[in-house]
Amino acid sequence: MQITSPRFKQNAHEALGDAALQRALGNLKAGFPGKRAAAVARMPEFEQLRDAARDLKNHILEHLDFYLETFEANVKRRGGHVHWARDAEEARAIVLDICRKAGAKTVTKGKSMITEEIGLNDHLAANGIEPIETDLGEYIIQLRGEHPSHIIAPAIHVNLDQVSDAFHAHHGKYGKTERQTEPRALMNEAREILRDKFIAADVGITGANFCIAETGTTVIVTNEGNGDLTQTLPRVHVAVTSIEKVVPTLEDATLLHRLLSRSATGQEIEVYGTWSSGPRRPEDPDGPAEYHVVLLDNGRSNMLGNEFREMLRCIRCSACMNHCPVYGAIGGHAYGWVYPGPMGSVLTPAFIGVEQAGNLPNASTFCGRCESVCPVRIPLPKLMRHWRAREFEKHLTPQGFRFGLGVWAWLARRPKLYRLATQVATRVLKPLGGKTNRIGSLPLAGGWTAWRDLPAPQGRTFFEQWKDRQQAGGAK
């Protein structure tokens, strides 16, 4: 897919002015955070589970090579195949090769962000194999020629009438000429059309939420059942996943299960948790004859050795973006690549380079909501700050910004001068606030005041007030 992260500011500006998008984002804000809070309230041990999940993930990362090799050995023992892909190109080539050997004309797909990360659909299509997304949200955006704007609700940016339009435009060839306008009718139409696709597909491609070392099992988590039809009906099942998804045991995957759906949609648990261990066995009447797992690295192993290791704990629940005021204002497409929101602001620079994606970690107030809801306690603001530091070190930030930061740093290291300067500034700015105490336009700060008012200082600095308070307290 085309990367638009470098024009993040322009993307965000356009998103803020997009009325349809803003309406759709209202559904997100009204839904996920409240549902998560309700689910957490019903689970008194939730905070302890988060601690346990953080510790489990840290243990896994410290022994990642061991668990991956154990996982591989157990998949092979059950007759499955494991493929290792250093980068997106290798992963695409591996999947294409499997599809070619299977003589595939069409492949059905369960929802998988890893296949978005490697750009699989375009690659298959360019090589004459038709990929068909079967998750309802993914199907909608595939018809619209778009990419997901959210990692678990890929069509969150699309409104009902736009779904009607997309189905009406594409379903005529299946004899569906009437334009449906009710969600129920639209879903039934997709169900009917995709059922035939499931039956006809030669290869089914899914992701995997967890890979279990102990048993050589891959796990998918869905609500629709599309992932199961995808992996059960075709002759070949390919699970495309990444190296940090491995967990030691069934019990460990169960711990993460307790956190995943509650953090994501606020469900007690997903509808379908599917634990797959190898291909169809001799006596089995159904299931795929071939079972492949593709393990993608794509920069993750580098993160083990640097300040971004904690990001590898991520279980892709989406709680961080569901609670992010920036994501809630601009949606996922503005981030310009596969992963949006706070987790995307940490991952994207790691995967495509801080040169291209430096604006993403800058687009945060560090309000900390993301970290406060993360089921594996990833310190997302801290990791975004690490990217800001790297961006500065690489001289990627604009000259004016660097100059301003330099002046501030010079001043901040001289406390007396700093206090004097802030005393002067507050007294100069106060009258500019007028009756409303808000400043609508300020020289040198146009970037701020163009979009919102600056609250006027109230005349005395924090240090002055603090000094008064200390003295008053001392007098008691």
Next chain:
Amino acid sequence: MSGREAILGNIRKGLKRSGPLAGTALELCQTRLREHRPNLIPARAQLPHAGQVELFVQMAQEASATVARVTERAAVPAEVARYLADIGFAAEAIVAPDASIAGLDWSAAGVATEARHARNGDRATVAPAFAGIAETGTLMLLAGPQSPTTLNFLPDAHIVVLDAARIVGPYEDAWAMLRSERGEGWMPRVVNWITGPSRSADIEQKLQMGAHGPIRLHIVLIGD
């Protein structure tokens, strides 16, 4: 260098280790796999059996499954006949070949059955659950020749037969049951955890039942 060796090498470099895990650290990881200890289990899942059965029913219904209770296994076909009539389906079902399901007297209840895996167009299926998990009202089914997994996904109405004696509190107890009954290290080709019928909220975040999998999930619970 192959992708595999390059990736493992880079992981070890990141972990500041020159070769594969060895010594005490290796033994600790191997022990962890062998012991597969449960992590924290919520208090909700730790109840006496009667409470677990009640919680299972409550949570399954909350997930939009329907639950009917019968006193003995022989009463299952009559309940299935009643249910199919109730939802306006013909008295026909594809049943799992497992003797506990296919071996029931379906003709006496007036239900025409075929024992096989499911095909597109099958409207109702009956499958056996290996366990019920009270914590979230989750069914656990094991795929195999006696219980093909297509039965769980292709029909419009999915009927699952569960013995109340096989309801456990937490998921971990279901794993323990699988290990003790089928042997350490054995896994069926697929384990399905199923909690309620298929659904999607992908159109404007409005929840609709029956996206790709069954539109209805009916649990026939035997005994108490």
